[in-house]
Amino acid sequence: MMVECGCLSEDAPMVMQYTNYEALVCKLGIELVGWTEPKICNPGKRMTALSLNRLLNALRQGDCHWVKLTQVTLTDEIDAQDAKMLAGRGQLAVTRAPPRSIRGVTGMVMGSTRAQRMCQILQMMMVD
Numbered sequence: 001m002m003v004e005c006g007c008l009s010e011d012a013p014m015v016m017q018y019t020n021y022e023a024l025v026c027k028l029g030i031e032l033v034g035w036t037e038p039k040i041c042n043p044g045k046r047m048t049a050l051s052l053n054r055l056l057n058a059l060r061q062g063d064c065h066w067v068k069l070t071q072v073t074l075t076d077e078i079d080a081q082d083a084k085m086l087a088g089r090g091q092l093a094v095t096r097a098p099p100r101s102i103r104g105v106t107g108m109v110m111g112s113t114r115a116q117r118m119c120q121i122l123q124m125m126m127v128d
Contacts, residue, residue, distance in 0.1 A: 018041050018042040019042075023081065026074070026078045031077075032066055033065065033067050034058055037055070043055060
């Protein structure tokens with residue numbers, strides 16, 4: 001998908017940044033369709049196990065996937081993002097995720113829950 005959109009590998013984010021989703025859409029010209037929740041958000045932070053299962057099934061069945069935007073749709077998305085930025089509600093730029101914490105750092109949660117494992121599976125599927 002990235003090659004098809006003419007994006008270089010260094011332009012692509014290393015991980016999915018849900019807070020920058022609209023900026024990613026405008027920058028890369030692709031969008032996620034078939035998301036099972038009303039708003040695209042980080043699955044690990046705001047979704048229940050039932051919601052995660054529904055999203056995982058949609059990803060596996062191909063109902064949730066990335067599509068390339070048409071030029072008209074991309075222009076509309078960019079205009080909407082510009083309007084949000086003027087109103088003070090938009091993201092200014094796509095940024096890379098900060099480096100992950102290392103073991104022993106305060107606040108680091110050891111082990112993983114079912115929801116965390118499902119989020120890891122979702123992230124791996126979205127990268128492919």
